[in-house]
Amino acid sequence: MLPKGFFHRRVVLTAGLVLGLTGSAFGAAAGNTATNKAPSSTSPVGSTNVTVADPTVPRPPGTPCTVQLFSGVAFNDFNPRPYAYAPPAGCGTRWSKVVLEADFSVTAGRQFDRTATLWLGGVNLYFGTTEEPSSTVAPSWHVERDLTDYSALLRQAGNGQALIGNVVNSTYTGVIYGSARLLFYPASILAPAAHAPDAVVPLGSDPVGNTVSLATPSSQLSKSLSLPTNVERAYLDVFVQSQNADEFWYTCVPDQYAAEVQECGGGNFREAEISIDGQPAGVAPVYPWIYSGGIDPYLWRPTTGVQTLNFMPYRVDLTPFAGVLSNGAAHQVAVNVAGANNYFSATASLLLYLDPHAKTVTGQIERNTLVGQPPTPTIGDTLTTDSSGNITGAITTQLSRHFIIAGYANTSHGRVDSTVDQTVGFGDIQTFTINATTYRQVTDQQTSSDGVSQSTVGGFVTGKYSEHMRYPLHLDVNQVTAADGSFTLATVAHQGDEKNLAHQLFGITLYSAKLSNTVDSDDTLAFDASGNLTSHSNQQSTQTFAFNDSLGGCYRTDVGSFSGAVSSYATGTGCPGQQNRLFWFTHPDGSPENGNAVLGW
Template identity: 65%
Template structure:
């Protein structure tokens, strides 16, 4: 039997959402960029805000990054907004002076917890790019209730060759809860993985390396989630083009294969998987591809959230537990960080329970490799190398809570499908990458035999890369590159089998450019630069965001915001997540 109070709470949520369905929208606040500008421009939405004035806490202002030292800062909660918050938003602004500089990894931390993770835009001799990023940190409210130490990390080299100096500022905006914007349903505790008490990433060079932390959690854990970032670096930066070692020399590519996937474990037991997104940084493959529009999420990564709620009873037993992340296929290397979010049962001092089913155990992340590569008598090489893996698993756990006996089940289907197509002869080196990564998951919670809440999510990461290098009779070389990146996300929440909320996010970037080299290998120029980005969000409450842009020859050629939305305006609810950031609150209205 479902407790009466539990039913009343969920029905109240449904009534609230019905009320919000026709109101609470906020229009896009930023002005359209200038056509012809060569500054950074993206179609991504900003984080929507509730009504009212926020309290602002500055983390740092106009810091310069010229070396690999961290930049420490201190944080104190806002005294003027010491009540409950409807939303918390991180805003950061970065720039780099004109000159020569690599793209750099950027991250912000507080008390060991990651607040922001991304990379920087490369400058040129004549362009000093500046860009703005935002992240919804509402789910990290428990961390932000206390003062703490933080640091900004952007490792950079400035000398006579690499001259670009990076600058940055960051602040937190706290929106007080009001009658129009109720307090957020947030986790009760936030735990960083990793050993650094202030914060930094962990290097995972191989599949066996672990980002791990042993924690003794409260004895009344009701729900748990893990936000995971896995960023490719160094030899793994272009992991999506690599091939198995057996073929690397033949096709002149990096070895180690191209399957990558984050594996999550608790006390050594598999607990879930997170797909790895093929981010391309602004110096990647051909830097002109990403001026002025970078690839999908390049400047602002989104974490992937794993539902660990089936382990709630096990995590509540009062003993230490290891929570760990590994990257299957890592080959020197991935930077990883993760944050554990815990909801507690306010009406129970002790939650008990255990895992009752885990079919992920024994399913090793070992892809199937195939090849049609053939070498002709004259040495020409052509054919495909394929890499495929698909798994389906179910993890179920029971927990005795103040609501009764809760059964939590996470069912996930994950897949990876990759084709590396090669054409190699005396005048041509062409590699075509056709890749798709996907993850479908369903999280269900039952009290007794009654299905109460359910969340369905679907992620799809299509990626294609065509690199076509041609050698002319005079020894000069042209290298034409086209890239397609996609990020597709579907989210749906159900209450007692009825759809409560659904949302779709679709972000695509298409870029093309051709580099020219003389017979000595020196770059002589480039041509045909063009790109297009389209970002679409819509939800079942009438929220709509549609923005698209095109670039040509390194400047913004067109920009359109709102077409296809009511009144041709982008309008989303203040509590929505149009950027695709994770949200595990029981009600989308928070």
């Protein structure tokens, strides 16, 4: 039985808004992956502003050309903020690197977390969420995204827009402001032009850019595309962001248990499925982002959750389909979210490398074992209910799929056989303790992906790219009710983002890298018998972001906070000379590699 005065935590935090505690609204999201722009010599200890450990995008030598997209724009409604784009004059047409920089802030007061997206010609340039303010703190934050792989898009003038839907009235007073610019680093001897895709094709139908809502597993982000006839390699960058009833999908349970344990239904397995002409073509795991108003907003002040302010796309290798995509016919490329339960916001961009010495590439898919493997998890439980109605036990959700997709393309270099060999896994245990005084739910979840992309010419393996990813999540939400009906809600959260990758050429490892980003937060809310928030205590958090690679690159930063302010900050720990050292062509922020067997610079 539920404790007296029990409130579902989503209701608790929304009710808390009335008393000045900002919470996460359905359909609104909040963020992470921000970076303070303060000089490195200035310690953030004592600051209540957004402070995270994430690295910024490394830069090549030289002075960049800058294109300002917009500056000091206020977001106080749901209307788009349009801008016109033109490539930088006198900066060439091929660059060693292109970086998006954006700065955001929100005035002190009361406001939900909000989804933020930037677009150009239908293509997503940035996807993230905003930090919630408080009555005394007006947070500001800085985000960056490596857009080098989108250079083909940026060589053409076009129209773009910024979207941050925001309600400003007498109750929700926080006004969001933003500025964004693109930095183009000219190619040089020390920093040659990037080997970027030759075409960038958006899947959305909006010519300027917007997300598509996927309310059910059968809902699709889909587009019929007539592509160039000389595609050599193809990749799909995918974003799927949980919204509305799906915002807390990672805590939900299968429908048959929802009423018993007082949780959201629909299950807790989510995964993006990619198809070409209706045939399964790949899988994109979904990261369990927690927005800055999620569960308990104090958990994410001043350090947000993993990637909250700056989502990273998941890159799906579609190269085995290169020959098929080049056949001159229109092809339907689609994304849906398995388990979607109202709803996910989705966008995707197709990145194409073209054969410069052939007008036509032919080929076929020869093997696809993802066909016939539907994303259907196995469900189990150990729940028991005693004679007093007390509930204990766990609900488990498990799914693992291994698949191989192989195809060939007849190119100007000869026949190239491409294979994607991938294993995707999902495991979740929801443990419940429900009695007269306690409602406790512990979520332990792990999403994994282990993939190898391989190209073969003349029977010889010419290139191999391997990537291993883990998304661990632990949530412990414990509500304890006192005899007078007042209650406390204690939350402990752990998020992780782990990534190992390696590039090989003719069996020789040219480059490898390892990334780890963890955020640990806890806080306790106190409510009176009427559900009014009276206080919070024991807020503390730590974030550790570590990266190292086979070239000697090293980055580590640790941030600690207590009672809403930065309490510790250290950078370079464990690196040679106790200093961070990153090569300009690497991806320490976790942005996707191009998947090519040869290094992507």
